[in-house]
Amino acid sequence: MQFDAVLIEPRRARMEAEGFWQGKTLLDYFDVCLAEKPDAVAVLTVVTGSGTRREMTYAEIDRLAWRAAAGLRRLGLGKDDVLSCQLPNGWEFVVLYIACLRLGVVFNPVMPIFREHELSFMLRHGETKVFAIPRVFRGFDHEAMAHRLKADLPDLRHLVVAGGEGPDAFEASLLDPALDADVPAARDISARDRSGANAVCQLIYTSGTTGEPKGVMHTANTMYSNLFAYADRLGLGASDVVLMASPMAHQTGFMYGLLMPFMLKARMVLMDSWDKAQAARVIEQEGVTFTMASTPFLMDLTNTVEELGADSSSLRIFLCAGTAIPGALVERARKVLGTKIISAWGMTENGALTLVSPSDPDERSINTDGFVLPGMEIQIRAADGTALPVGQEGALFVRGCSNFGGYLKRPQWNATDADGWFDTGDIARMDEQGYIRICGRTKDVIIRGAENLPVVEIESVLYKHPSIQQVAIVAYPDERLGERACAFVVPKAGKTFSFDEMIAFLDSQHLAKQYFPERIEVVDQLPSTASGKIQKFALRTLLREQYEQSRS
Incomplete structure (x- = not known):
C-alpha cells in the first residue's frame, strides 16, 4: 500500500523547528515505561456484564506484543500493510497495536458497531490483509460476518479471532508460546521497519454520514502533538488513572485512552463497553482521576453515582466533547460527582483542538467549547472566505501541528488550502477572549426564509426544561420557506412533553419567537454513534422521507 499523506511534508520543517513534532512514537514512550517500571500495572481491562478483570504489567505487554509481532510476520504482514481491528477495548487491542508499530504495519481501528455495509467498503478501500475481530461481542457473531466479508475481499488473507477456536484464534495465531522462537527475527525486522514518527501509523474512517466513509491518515507526530498540549492544559501526569469506556476504534478512545497514558506513564483502565453502574464502581475501586466521553455518559454517571452512593471523589476531570453540555447537567454533575x-x-482529522482550562469558571464549559491548544490556529470565515470579527458566526477553519495527513486515495477531498487551512465543516463564533462556540455543522444549519436559526442555542434553552433528557433540532422541507425546524425530544423517565409545553417554555425563556421550532417529535431515543454523538442526518432523512411521501 502506498499512503498519499500529502499534508505532512509541507509543514514538516516548521513543525519540527517549533518543537510541536518531537519525533516520538508510542513505542518510544512504552520503552521508557518498560525500563522504569516493568512490573507496574499498565492496563486494567474490565469486561462489562461479567465484571471479569485482568491486569497487565508493562513487562507482560512487552512479551506478548513481541510474540504477536512474530505471529503477524508468519501471517505475511510487513511494513505499510494494513491490519483492521474491530476488537473492543481490552489488553488484546493494546498488544496488537504495539505489535503493528514494531513491524511498521498500519493499524486501522473500526467500530464494533460496523457491519457488512460499512466494513466491505473500508476493508476494500484500505486493502486490509488481516482482520482482527472478537468471536462474539454483545450478542453479535463477528466471526461469521468476517467469513462472509472475506469471500469478497481479495486482499484479505487472514482473520484473527479473539476467543475463537482453531488456527484463526487470536490465542493460536498471535499468542502461541512457540512464536517466541521467531521473536529474535521479529526484533531484527523491527529495527529496520518500525513505524517512524512521520509515517502513517493509523488509518481511521469517518462515519460516512454523507457519501462514502473517508480514510483519515495520521502519524505519531500529528497525534502526539495534540496530546502534549491537551495533557498540559489539563494538568495530567504519571499519577493519573485514565478510564476509557468510549471505543478505542474511535479517536476519543484511541488517542486519549491508549496513546496518552503511555505518554504520561499513567495507568489505563479499559471498559469493553459502557455500563453506568460498572463505571461508577470502577471509578471508586481504582481511584480513576480522568475520563473523556460525550454528554450522555456524563448524565448516566451522575445519575448512577447519586443512586448508588458511590464514591467518585478521585475523579478530578470529566471531559465532554461532541455536543453542548446543558448547564443544569454541569451544575448537577459538579455537585454529585465533585x-x-x-x-x-x-x-x-485533528483530535481535540479546543478545550476550557480547569481553572475556568463552570460557565465556560456551559457556554463555550474552549480555546485553541498551542500549535493550532483557528479562523472564522464568511461565505466569501474573509475572516469574520469577534462574535459573528461563520465557517470554522483550523491549521497546525495535529492536522491529519489527508484522506487515503482521495486527496481531492482534503479540504486544505495552500496555506494549510482545513475546512472543518463546522460553524462557530469566537468571543473576545478567544473561546469558541460550535453552532452546528454546515449541513446542520437550518435556513428558514433566508434566516439562519441558532440551533445550538435553542437546544441549550430546551435542555433547561426539567422533563427533557435529550433534544435535537433539525430541518425539514417546506415549500414556502425552504426549511422549518423540528425538535426531536426524549423525555426523562416518567415524564411527558408536548408541543404546547415547548412553546410555553421557550416563551418563558424570552427566546425570539422566530426561533421557535414549528414541530415536535417525542421519541424514546435518538440515533447516535457509539461515542454518543447524535446522528442528525438520520433525523433529517426521516423527515425528508415523510415529506416526500406526503407529496406523492
Missing part, C-alpha cells in the same frame, strides 16, 4: 466538567471540540 468533578470538574471540561467542554471541548475536535474531529477525527
Whole structure:
C-alpha cells in the first residue's frame, strides 16, 4: 500500500523547528515505561456484564506484543500493510497495536458497531490483509460476518479471532508460546521497519454520514502533538488513572485512552463497553482521576453515582466533547460527582483542538467549547472566505501541528488550502477572549426564509426544561420557506412533553419567537454513534422521507 499523506511534508520543517513534532512514537514512550517500571500495572481491562478483570504489567505487554509481532510476520504482514481491528477495548487491542508499530504495519481501528455495509467498503478501500475481530461481542457473531466479508475481499488473507477456536484464534495465531522462537527475527525486522514518527501509523474512517466513509491518515507526530498540549492544559501526569469506556476504534478512545497514558506513564483502565453502574464502581475501586466521553455518559454517571452512593471523589476531570453540555447537567454533575466538567471540540482529522482550562469558571464549559491548544490556529470565515470579527458566526477553519495527513486515495477531498487551512465543516463564533462556540455543522444549519436559526442555542434553552433528557433540532422541507425546524425530544423517565409545553417554555425563556421550532417529535431515543454523538442526518432523512411521501 502506498499512503498519499500529502499534508505532512509541507509543514514538516516548521513543525519540527517549533518543537510541536518531537519525533516520538508510542513505542518510544512504552520503552521508557518498560525500563522504569516493568512490573507496574499498565492496563486494567474490565469486561462489562461479567465484571471479569485482568491486569497487565508493562513487562507482560512487552512479551506478548513481541510474540504477536512474530505471529503477524508468519501471517505475511510487513511494513505499510494494513491490519483492521474491530476488537473492543481490552489488553488484546493494546498488544496488537504495539505489535503493528514494531513491524511498521498500519493499524486501522473500526467500530464494533460496523457491519457488512460499512466494513466491505473500508476493508476494500484500505486493502486490509488481516482482520482482527472478537468471536462474539454483545450478542453479535463477528466471526461469521468476517467469513462472509472475506469471500469478497481479495486482499484479505487472514482473520484473527479473539476467543475463537482453531488456527484463526487470536490465542493460536498471535499468542502461541512457540512464536517466541521467531521473536529474535521479529526484533531484527523491527529495527529496520518500525513505524517512524512521520509515517502513517493509523488509518481511521469517518462515519460516512454523507457519501462514502473517508480514510483519515495520521502519524505519531500529528497525534502526539495534540496530546502534549491537551495533557498540559489539563494538568495530567504519571499519577493519573485514565478510564476509557468510549471505543478505542474511535479517536476519543484511541488517542486519549491508549496513546496518552503511555505518554504520561499513567495507568489505563479499559471498559469493553459502557455500563453506568460498572463505571461508577470502577471509578471508586481504582481511584480513576480522568475520563473523556460525550454528554450522555456524563448524565448516566451522575445519575448512577447519586443512586448508588458511590464514591467518585478521585475523579478530578470529566471531559465532554461532541455536543453542548446543558448547564443544569454541569451544575448537577459538579455537585454529585465533585468533578470538574471540561467542554471541548475536535474531529477525527485533528483530535481535540479546543478545550476550557480547569481553572475556568463552570460557565465556560456551559457556554463555550474552549480555546485553541498551542500549535493550532483557528479562523472564522464568511461565505466569501474573509475572516469574520469577534462574535459573528461563520465557517470554522483550523491549521497546525495535529492536522491529519489527508484522506487515503482521495486527496481531492482534503479540504486544505495552500496555506494549510482545513475546512472543518463546522460553524462557530469566537468571543473576545478567544473561546469558541460550535453552532452546528454546515449541513446542520437550518435556513428558514433566508434566516439562519441558532440551533445550538435553542437546544441549550430546551435542555433547561426539567422533563427533557435529550433534544435535537433539525430541518425539514417546506415549500414556502425552504426549511422549518423540528425538535426531536426524549423525555426523562416518567415524564411527558408536548408541543404546547415547548412553546410555553421557550416563551418563558424570552427566546425570539422566530426561533421557535414549528414541530415536535417525542421519541424514546435518538440515533447516535457509539461515542454518543447524535446522528442528525438520520433525523433529517426521516423527515425528508415523510415529506416526500406526503407529496406523492
